Amino acid sequence: MDFRQHLATFQEHARRRAGQDEPQPAGGRLPRALIRSIQRFQAGEDGDGTSVIAAAERAGDPVYLAAVRLFVAEEQSHAVRLARVLRYAGAETIGGHWTDTVFVLVRRGGGLRLELMTLMLAEVVALRYYRALRDGCGDPYVSGVAARILADEERHVPFHLDRLRQGFAAAPRAGRFAAAVGWWVLMVGAALVVAADHGGALRALGLARHRFVTDVLRLFRPMAASVFGRRVAAAQQGAAEQEAAGQKAVGQKAARQKALLGS
Ligand SMILES: [Fe+2]
Ligand SMILES: [Fe+2]
Numbered sequence: 001m002d003f004r005q006h007l008a009t010f011q012e013h014a015r016r017r018a019g020q021d022e023p024q025p026a027g028g029r030l031p032r033a034l035i036r037s038i039q040r041f042q043a044g045e046d047g048d049g050t051s052v053i054a055a056a057e058r059a060g061d062p063v064y065l066a067a068v069r070l071f072v073a074e075e076q077s078h079a080v081r082l083a084r085v086l087r088y089a090g091a092e093t094i095g096g097h098w099t100d101t102v103f104v105l106v107r108r109g110g111g112l113r114l115e116l117m118t119l120m121l122a123e124v125v126a127l128r129y130y131r132a133l134r135d136g137c138g139d140p141y142v143s144g145v146a147a148r149i150l151a152d153e154e155r156h157v158p159f160h161l162d163r164l165r166q167g168f169a170a171a172p173r174a175g176r177f178a179a180a181v182g183w184w185v186l187m188v189g190a191a192l193v194v195a196a197d198h199g200g201a202l203r204a205l206g207l208a209r210h211r212f213v214t215d216v217l218r219l220f221r222p223m224a225a226s227v228f229g230r231r232v233a234a235a236q237q238g239a240a241e242q243e244a245a246g247q248k249a250v251g252q253k254a255a256r257q258k259a260l261l262g263s
Contacts, residue, residue, distance in 0.1 A: 013074065047075070082145070120161075132205040
């Protein structure tokens with residue numbers, strides 16, 4: 001796989017960002033739940049990318065490495081934009097959130113493939129989240145920021161998928177299958193955690209939690225298929241749907257118990 005085209009695109013967008021003077025309005029009002037949610041996404045976007053850059057360095061392709069460095073810079077520009085949104089709404093940034101720590105722990109010790117598979121979970125969640133923010137926040141400035149971030153995330157997905165396809169091309173069938181099942185399980189888990197953790201914000205944006213989860217999984221399906229192949233992907237989705245059904249049953253049981261306790 002030749003990453004020169006990806007690198008050229010990242011370079012073009014870095015040039016555009018450098019030449020742009022983005023507005024920094026003040027005095028915005030956003031629902032409290034949405035502010036808390038944006039604070040967590042801002043912290044998540046604000047990583048320094050050390051671990052993915054180190055993994056890309058070990059992969060030994062200087063063009064890919066240069067593209068990864070620009071990808072990390074682009075994610076950091078999202079953190080800067082979201083920090084502006086928070087200032088606009090009279091709120092501060094936060095240092096970090098436990099979900100970021102989980103992400104770091106999952107990735108620690110793995111190679112570039114695990115690094116990218118974990119990053120992809122965040123990218124897919126981001127695709128649905130920023131679309132909801134763009135369409136549902138009701139504030140032209142915040143909506144514009146979400147639209148610009150969303151456009152970047154839409155380019156990140158094929159960039160990671162191209163490298164993942166290359167990374168798994170020579171892997172044995174059993175290894176590919178295990179990786180694919182693991183990826184689906186992690187994706188379902190990540191979607192459920194974000195839906196639970198950002199439920200108030202999603203509601204404020206007009207998106208029900210269960211809809212968020214199903215939309216994320218619908219986005220993810222062709223991505224998993226593009227890395228691991230359709231037959232393997234169909235099998236993994238069956239496993240993931242079973243997992244989701246199990247989680248739903250657990251949630252319903254918890255809700256019933258809560259209702260009983262409350263009555
Ligand atoms: Fe981002
Ligand atoms: Fe991204």
